[in-house]
Amino acid sequence: MPSLDGSTLEGGGQLVRVALALSAITATPLHLYNIRANRAPPMRSGLKESHLAALHWLADQTGASVEGAELGSQDVKFRPRRRAGARTGVQKQQTGEHDAVNHRHRHHHTIELKKPGSVWLVLQAILPYAVFGMAKGEKRVDFTLTGGTNVDKSMSGEYVQQVMLPTLHKIGLPATVQVEIVKRGWACGVAPEIGEVKVGGGLEGFQVVNRGEIEKISISIVAHPESLRRQVIDKVTQQVGQRFKVPIVEAVVDEDSGHESRFYLLLVAHSSHGWRIGRDFLGTGAKIRSAGQVERLVEESVSRAVAALDTELRHGGCVDEHLQDQLVIFQALARGSSVVDAGIGRGDGTLHTQTVRWVCKEMLGEEECAGS
Missing domain, CATH: 3.30.360.20 (RNA 3'-terminal phosphate cyclase, insert domain)
Incomplete structure (x- = not known):
């Protein structure tokens, strides 16, 4: 069982989300300790509500046994029982129906945050699993995420719609992902978000190079x-x-x-x-x-x-510093090598990018995500 120190490098929630996603996709048991341990007041160390929401959803999909899944916990053990794509039946927090028009089965998942934490950070953990981990074939998966849409230190809905998703589509993401902001969630409100994921296939190595004018x-x-x-x-x-x-x-x-x-x-x-x-x-x-x-x-x-x-x-790069770290997990899971040009002086990437690369190397035992 890989044991990852959650305070490594940037030591934030992204480390937790990426590690859990990879654990679920590969059915690899995972031990996380010192989770967000270096967070200084007023920020709290340990797991937050958004981390737990993603963790519980991934555990539900993989039949994982979990220890330490509570607010503020700095030590979690996550043991998936089913390998990605081996799910059977309809899980809790999910409803299934047949789409007669498109001749494909349709599943709906709801993940709710009681506080306006960022739904986009939850998406960061569940999207890779939805694309690479769920049963392959003609299937439509709908998510309703309830929480914050415009939150400090997080992507916004507009950034996801206008920057991240178009880039994922361009590199060949094997899913059609749509995001609709039904109602915004600011610091004082709660907002449902709806996204659609068509699941199937794998991702070939990709080249994010040559920006153009x-x-x-x-x-x-x-x-x-x-x-x-x-x-x-x-x-x-x-x-x-x-x-x-x-x-x-x-x-x-x-x-x-x-x-x-x-x-x-x-x-x-x-x-x-x-x-x-x-x-x-x-x-x-x-x-x-x-x-x-x-x-x-x-x-x-x-x-x-x-x-x-x-x-x-x-x-001079093709992606901004925030998108660079979002692409690392897709680089690691793609078949073959990938290159992401983030511009001059950014070969190692930001601390967030370095952290995700470290997690991928520890979880996958490969260095495919170490490219520029």
Whole structure:
């Protein structure tokens, strides 16, 4: 049984999620200890609700026996009883029905967080298993994830829809994945998320190289009121035009957040070879009470997002630093070698990327994920 020190390198929740996903896919018993042990206050060490939600779902799918699955636990043993693709029957938290139109069996899974923790971090753990681990064949799998959609230190729904999923599709992910935001979950709310996964096949080695020219930059703004969104779009258009000389700047999401304290901005650069690079800005949740505060929010959000995107583009890679670590598990599970060009000076990747590579090497006994 592999024993992984959960405080290694970045030592966060991503280490836990990737290790559990690989354990479930390969039916390899796993011992995790010192889970998030180096997290300083006010953050708590050990397992959080989102980690437990993914753990319980994976345990349900694989019939795993689990020890230490409780909030704050720093020591967990996860022993899958069924190898990936060997599931039988309908599991708890799942309903099955036959789709007569498409002649395929359909399963629905619901994972609920009582607090607005990020549903995208839960997806990070369950998506690899849904793609590589569930029974192969013509099957449709629907997920309803309830929790936070716009959460600090996490991907957003827009980033998943506009950057991560298009890249996964481009590299040949053997599934059609769609994500619909039914209702947003901010720091003070709960929001259901629906995604569809068509499961089957394997993933061949892939090459994420040769970015090409940046042809356009898209804007996603979720804020209140409309006048604030107009100011942000105008400011982005102005700064992007000055800094990047990109011929097309367009707003693809222009949505009312319902409250002035809820603010989110995403900029995505689209390359001529189909790669996407994104950087974003999430508001602090503070209420906006004056015209001066509005002006400062517009300036800060746009300047920070544009500067971060500029930094990414100057590296010259095909992916941003956040997507680089998301792709590592797919590199490790693909048949054959894969290359991901994250740009000059990023061969080793961020601490998150290095951490996921370490987990893959420890779990799989291979170094396929060690490429650039």
